[in-house]
Amino acid sequence: MSGELSDFRRADEILTRMGETTRGIRALLTELESAVEGELGGWPPEVVARYRAARRDWDGAVRRMPECLDRARQAVWEIADEDSDRGH
Secondary structure, three states, X not given: OHHHHHHHHXXXXXXXXXXXXXXXXXXXXXXXXXXXXXXXXXXXXXXXXXXXXXXXXXXXXXXHHHHHHHHHHHHHHHHHHHXXXXXX
8 A cells, every 4th residue: 555655646746847837838838928929010910910829828728737647646645545535
């Protein structure tokens, strides 16, 4: 059991690190946005449109990441609880 519990804790640690990475990605995208937004006036309209579409996509992905990590963490601990209930 202790080995299996250790595996679940390790999975939880990995999910925590992924959450930290997600926050780092969010910060980098904010930095990119700050650097780029002031320059958009000099870009061709079709490039601006492609940038804005890509930005919408990555903004949506970054918003979903914490939710996905939360669901993964919940699943890991539900499995750990089930294993514990079965006496593993």
